[in-house]
Amino acid sequence: MPLFFIIVLSVHALVNFYIGIRGWQALEFYPALRPWFVFLIVIAFLAYPAGRILEKFWYHPIPISLHWFGAFWFAVMLYATLLLLFVDLARIVNLFVPFVGKLSGGNIPALKLAVFGIVSMITIFTVGLGHINAWTPKIVRLDLVIPKQAGQMEYLRIVAASDIHMGTIIGKRRTEKLVNTVNSLNPDIILFAGDIVDEDVGPVIKQNLGASLLQLHAPYGVYACTGNHEYIGGGEKPIAYLEGHGIKVLRDTALLINNSFYVVGREDLHKRFASGQARKSLDELLSDADKSRPLILLDHQPQNLHEAEIAGIDLQLSGHTHYGQLWPLGYVTDRIFELSRGYLQKGNTHYYVSTGFGTWGPPVRTGNRPEILVINLYFKQ
Structure with missing residues (x-):
């Protein structure tokens, strides 16, 4: 984890330096603005880490504002960098096929400023x-047939979500919207595939977001598995908070519900980094389960999908990827995961990887929309 944060901070610094250099060059036309631009870059660079650190012991509008500004800046960094790289590519082309002189009319500083202004406007608009x-958020609906008997049940309506990331960014309004939408879909059971909290549970407690979670209603209950952010946030404390507010967190547990079907919750892979203990295998989890009944698996990270197929899982729900959240990062998640968004069937096992409800880092989605999932399961022998 220290190495990970060193890499992230290094990339963060380099990108801000690149934007800063290009901005400094663009302000050749108005040099009096250069010190203010440097000040903005420094504040933007420090805002997110400063806000996250300060709000742990001082939950006040100042660190909250820094958190929000820094979070938005991540998205600004991405799109400003992509556009500036395109401009730099044009500058390279100009070395071989000169065209900048004609465009500028001889006034290169004015052209630099105009281009930087266009880059800024496109970035802000995006x-x-x-x-x-x-x-x-959108509602995704899926009808599936499970060729097994589920006691006397012929049908189960699941409403599911992942990656809510409750905290400073996903606060009271978003949490209430989630709860109201889920309840309006008349679920028989509610399932959350991890990352319900966004690392530190402090802002969740300060805003009393658990009061909204207590309003979730489903005849067969509300269940979740752990995600990596539950463990990044300390593990036991956020999990205990969720348990105390109406969500049963299944931690390497297979639970028989209504004597009809199983909900199986796997610990997140991040448990190994947080506690030094590996999670149980699916074979261990299902050793006492009756596999003739439907098996629904919650596994936050969609890694090693073949394990669920071999174990006889009927439906696996995952999240984690956000499908990149910001375009074009979805292409990266496609390379990392066999399934990084949407539905897939392998053998008799159905898989769905959700893009998530909330956001991590920037409160921005350009690669996809947030979603809540409705799955109608039909049981047939």
Whole structure:
């Protein structure tokens, strides 16, 4: 983890340095603005880590504002860098096929400023639309047939979500929206595939977000598995908070419900880094389960999908990927995971990887929309 944070901070610093250099060059036309631009870059560079650290012991509008500003800046960094790299590519082309002189009319400093202004406007517009998109979840509906008997049940309506990331960014309004939407879908059971909290549980407690979770209602209950962010946030404390507010967290547990079907919750892979203990294998989890009944698995990270197929799982729900959250990072998650978004069937096992409800880092989605999943399961022998 220390190495991971060193790499992240190094990349963060280099990207801000690159934007800073390009901005400094663009302000040749108005040199009086250069010190203010450098000040903005320094504040933007420090805002997110400073806000996250300060709010742990001082939950106040100042660190909250730093957290929000820094989170938005991550998205600004991505799109400003992509656009500036495109500009740099054009500069390389100009070395071989000169065209900048004609465009500038001989006034290169004015052209630099104009191009930087265009880059800034496109970036702000993209991030703004992405923020609106992040606040407008869609409902994904899926009808599946499980060729097993489930006691006397012929049908089960699952409402599921993943990656809520409750905290400073996903606060009271978003949590209430999640709860109200889930309840309006009339679930028989509610399932959360990990990352319900966003690392530190402090902002969740300060905002009393658990009061909204207590309003979730389903005849067969509300269940979750752990995600990597539950463990990044300390593990036991956020899990205990969820348990105390109506969510049964299944930690390497197979639970028979209504004497009809199983919900199996796997510990997240991050448990090994947090506690030094590996999670149980699926064979261990299902050693006492009646596999003639439907088996529904919650596994936060969609790794090693073949394990569920071999174990006889009927439906696996995962999240974690956010499908990159910001375009074009979805192409990266596609390379990492066999399934990084949506539905897949392997043998008799159905898989769904959700893009998630909330956001991590920037409150922006440009690669996809947040979602809540409705799965109608039909049981047939």
